Amino acid sequence: MRPFVYEQPTDISAAVAIASRFTTEDDQPTRANAQFIAGGTNLADYMKLGVAEPNRLVDLNRLKDPGLRQIRVTDEGIRFGALVRMGEAADHAELKRGYPVIADSLRLAASGQIRNMASLAGNVLQRTRCEYFRETSWHCNKRVPGSGCAAMEGFNRQHAVLGGSDACIATYHGDFAQALIALDAVVRAEGSRGARKIPLAKLHRQPRDTPEIETDLAADEIITAIEVPAVPWARRSLYLKIRDRESYAFALASAAVALDLDGDNVREARIALGGVATVPWRAKAAEEALQGKTLDEPSAGAAADAAFAGAEPRQHNAFKIELGKRTLVRALLETRDMKV
Amino acid sequence: MSQPSVPSTLGLSRRNFMTGTVSAAAAPLLVSSAKAEAPAAAGAELREPVVTSMRINKQAYELSLDTRTSLLDALRDHVGLTGTKKGCDHGQCGACTVLVDGKRVLSCLSFAVMNAGKDVTTVEGLASSDGKLHPMQQAFIDHDAFQCGYCTPGQILSAIGCINEGHAKSEDDIRDYMSGNICRCAAYPNIVAAVLQARDQMKGA
Numbered sequence: 001m002r003p004f005v006y007e008q009p010t011d012i013s014a015a016v017a018i019a020s021r022f023t024t025e026d027d028q029p030t031r032a033n034a035q036f037i038a039g040g041t042n043l044a045d046y047m048k049l050g051v052a053e054p055n056r057l058v059d060l061n062r063l064k065d066p067g068l069r070q071i072r073v074t075d076e077g078i079r080f081g082a083l084v085r086m087g088e089a090a091d092h093a094e095l096k097r098g099y100p101v102i103a104d105s106l107r108l109a110a111s112g113q114i115r116n117m118a119s120l121a122g123n124v125l126q127r128t129r130c131e132y133f134r135e136t137s138w139h140c141n142k143r144v145p146g147s148g149c150a151a152m153e154g155f156n157r158q159h160a161v162l163g164g165s166d167a168c169i170a171t172y173h174g175d176f177a178q179a180l181i182a183l184d185a186v187v188r189a190e191g192s193r194g195a196r197k198i199p200l201a202k203l204h205r206q207p208r209d210t211p212e213i214e215t216d217l218a219a220d221e222i223i224t225a226i227e228v229p230a231v232p233w234a235r236r237s238l239y240l241k242i243r244d245r246e247s248y249a250f251a252l253a254s255a256a257v258a259l260d261l262d263g264d265n266v267r268e269a270r271i272a273l274g275g276v277a278t279v280p281w282r283a284k285a286a287e288e289a290l291q292g293k294t295l296d297e298p299s300a301g302a303a304a305d306a307a308f309a310g311a312e313p314r315q316h317n318a319f320k321i322e323l324g325k326r327t328l329v330r331a332l333l334e335t336r337d338m339k340v
Numbered sequence: 341m342s343q344p345s346v347p348s349t350l351g352l353s354r355r356n357f358m359t360g361t362v363s364a365a366a367a368p369l370l371v372s373s374a375k376a377e378a379p380a381a382a383g384a385e386l387r388e389p390v391v392t393s394m395r396i397n398k399q400a401y402e403l404s405l406d407t408r409t410s411l412l413d414a415l416r417d418h419v420g421l422t423g424t425k426k427g428c429d430h431g432q433c434g435a436c437t438v439l440v441d442g443k444r445v446l447s448c449l450s451f452a453v454m455n456a457g458k459d460v461t462t463v464e465g466l467a468s469s470d471g472k473l474h475p476m477q478q479a480f481i482d483h484d485a486f487q488c489g490y491c492t493p494g495q496i497l498s499a500i501g502c503i504n505e506g507h508a509k510s511e512d513d514i515r516d517y518m519s520g521n522i523c524r525c526a527a528y529p530n531i532v533a534a535v536l537q538a539r540d541q542m543k544g545a
Contacts, residue, residue, distance in 0.1 A: 003386040006407040006453050037454070044410070044449045045430050055386060057407070059454055087505070111520020112502060113434060116443045117450065247519035 002053045008062040012190055012222060018058050019220035020192040028212060030127065032219035036060055038083055038119035041110075042126045050136045051127075051143060060119075060222065068224065073098065077230040082121035082223045086110065086176070089120060099228070101237035101256050105179040108241045111248045121223035124177050124187070124203070125215065129250060130159065130170035141167045142211040157316040158250070161324070163278035164312060168211030170278060171250075172204065177280035178256040179239055182272035185228045191221030200226075204279035231270075233260040235340040240331040241274070242323060251275030253324040255331035259295070264336065266290045266299075271332075273307060276324045283307040286328065300332040301325070392456045396421065397465025405452050412436045414452035415462060423463040423493050427522070434521030437494035437501070438462050444501025446520075463493035466500075475541040476500050479534035487525035495521045499535045500542075508539045 009015040015036070022034035029035065035054035037043050038061060046052035060068075060083060068081040073094040080089065089095060090106035110118065118126075132138040132150040139148035151159055151169055159169040177200065185200040198216055205213050217223070237258035243249040254274035260267040269290045271283040286307035293299045304325035311321045389404040396419060403418050412429070415421045415438070427435030429448045436448040439461040466474035476496050479485070486492045498521045502508050507517035514535050515528070523531065 001408045004407055005385050005388075006390055006451070008456075037451075040451065040454065041431055041446070041449050044451060047408075048430065057451075061454065091505075111434065112505065112507065112517050113437055113444050113446045113498065113520045114431060114449075116501070117445050247516045 001047050001050070002055055004047075004054055005056045006059065007056065008059045010062050010064050012063055012065060012224060015058050015060060015063065015222060016190060016192055016220050018056070019222075022056050023219035025218065027219040028214070029217050029219045029221070030214055031212065034058060034219070036222060038122045039085070039114075039117040041114050041118045042122060046127065046134075049134055051134060065224075071095070075230060078102075078228040080120050080226040080228075082225055083119050085116055086118045086120060086123055087112065087115035090115060097235070099179075099183070099231070099234045099237065101182065101234065101239050101258055102176070102179045102228070104239035105175040105241075105256060108239060109175040120176065120226060121187070123174060124180070124200070124223070124226065125217075126174050127214065128170035129173050131155070133170055142170060142207070142214075145210070145212045152314065155316060156314045157319075158252075159314060159317050160278045161276050161311040161313050161317055161320050162273070162281055162308070163206045165207045165209060165211070165278075167209050168207035168278065169314065170207070170211070171275060172277060172279050172281075173250040173275070174280065175239065175241060175251065175254060175274055177204070178254060178272040178274040179237075180226065180228065181280040181282045182237075182256040182258055182270040183228045183231055183234060184270075185226055187223050188225040188227065189217060189221045189223050191218050193218070195224075197227075200280065201282055206279055231258060233268075234258045236261065236335055236338050237270075238331060238335050238338065240327055240334065242327050243275075253320055253327040255324075255328045257328075257331045257335045259332070259335050261295070261336065264294050264296070266293055266295050269303075269332075271303070271307065271328065273324060273328065276308075276311075276320050283328070285309065290332075295332060295336045297329065297333065300329040303332065304328040390453050392453050394452075394455050394458050394460055396460045397462060398459075403452065407451065407453050409452045410448050411438070411440075411450040411452045411455055411460070412447035415447060415460070418452075421462050421464050425490055425493055427491070427494075432522070433491070433494075434498055435491050435494040437498045437521065439497055439501060442501075442504065444498050461497070463496055466496070474500070476534070476538040479538035479541070480531075482537065483530045483534040484527075485530040485534040486523070486527050491521060491523045491525075495523065495531055499531075499538065502535070503539050503542055508535055511536070 019034045023032040034056040037057045068083040070081045072079045086106050096103040133140045138150040160171045180200045186197050239256050241251045241254040251274045256272040258270040269287045271286045273281045286303040289303040289306040308321050393402045425435040427433035431446045431449040438447045440458050502517045508514050
């Protein structure tokens with residue numbers, strides 16, 4: 001591992017100032033010399049592997065602002081402090097009651113230990129688990145721009161069928177972000193150029209021909225909060241995750257679903273898909289396919305077909321299209337049948 | 341397990357480095373205060389050890405560490421507490437689980453310097469001073485909840501954390517919330533039985 005200087009600022013502006021001093025405007029946050037660390041479950045792992053090579057770590061855990069560690073659920077919606085740990089949010093009573101899709105997405109992610117460590121903002125920013133990205137001896141356009149992609153002709157069973165490019169098909173493996181994007185979440189960020197709000201749907205970048213650019217963030221920007229506007233009918237919501245084993249595994253396919261129903265008639269549907277795409281994936285075509293329809297197996301199937309209409313399979317991951325569709329159909333019908 | 345590699349950028353061997361820092365009573369090395377440096381010339385700064393204070397099993401320690409040292413390596417190589425095991429060293433197996441401020445975490449994915457001021461509990465800190473085992477340790481013996489024993493310290497610490505979190509209400513609950521601890525000998529049914537027994541005893545305690 002590359003040696004690093006360890007910094008522990010106590011307020012956000014000081015943290016931004018350190019990062020600002022040791023990075024440039026063109027630096028990607030994941031490739032900059034100075035990088036932020038919170039839970040460390042993702043970054044420490046990638047530093048050990050030589051995938052991430054900061055020479056300065058700015059520890060955010062000493063920041064004093066109490067809002068960074070609070071979850072507030074009000075009539076306006078939810079505000080998650082960026083440093084809240086996954087486990088705390090997964091067990092939050094009001095979230096479980098009012099927004100089960102969010103609580104489920106966190107409960108079904110990672111392990112008990114990792115949920116105690118990982119921060120919510122860090123979770124949203126977690127990097128892909130693509131085997132060819134993780135191991136530095138393989139060619140990887142995300143890790144070494146322009147070096148090629150070993151996954152294209154490699155063992156790509158885990159890889160994305162939606163949102164890929166000729167340069168990269170690495171899957172976004174997070175769960176929480178699928179629930180957030182379905183509910184129109186926004187992140188608040190602070191950097192040397194001020195504070196701003198970024199819709200979660202614009203935070204992650206599809207790979208296109210620059211897979212090394214993973215997010216819209218600058219290298220000196222810190223996510224301070226994640227906000228979800230109130231969705232009173234999100235009580236009828238769930239996160240369904242399908243994987244190789246029942247617990248502690250990344251999704252092969254997942255679906256975040258929230259439904260506003262009038263009887264079995266869909267007033268509004270919110271749908272996001274995980275395990276199948278390069279970024280958190282809002283399935284608007286599926287939502288539109290359901291609007292005003294009676295939700296039953298045929299209409300859910302038509303929505304699933306719409307969701308995967310643009311899917312591009314490779315040699316080993318074509319199964320994800322059928323699995324993803326069935327996952328969404330099951331999630332829709334189970335959400336319809338929830339007693340709320 | 342293989343020895344961790346010697347940090348090549350330190351000017352002293354890891355063994356000498358450890359000898360100087362292994363004692364809990366070791367005088368703190370003075371870290372030079374922040375100095376003005378050009379962003380490009382951080383070389384000397386990078387080689388400064390960082391003094392980190394933490395409580396480990398209720399005893400205060402002051403450790404002088406390379407910032408890259410994981411909490412796991414600090415415990416094993418610098419403090420000499422080898423009960424905490426290194427399995428995968430990448431957060432996938434749970435063998436390195438310890439409690440930090442009462443919560444179960446993976447010591448391999450935590451830089452030791454990030455734990456300054458924290459309370460760390462390892463398997464060596466569970467038994468009472470009179471030698472009486474923690475109910476979870478006794479339950480693992482009672483139920484033969486291991487074969488080779490390598491994952492056991494991590495299983496025990498994780499199980500205590502799991503119960504304290506309120507996630508050991510049923511066998512299914514235990515299997516799910518303990519899934520971050522892999523047992524290559526597959527002693528899982530006995531581990532679940534041990535956790536159930538200890539759960540009830542810990543409630544009564």
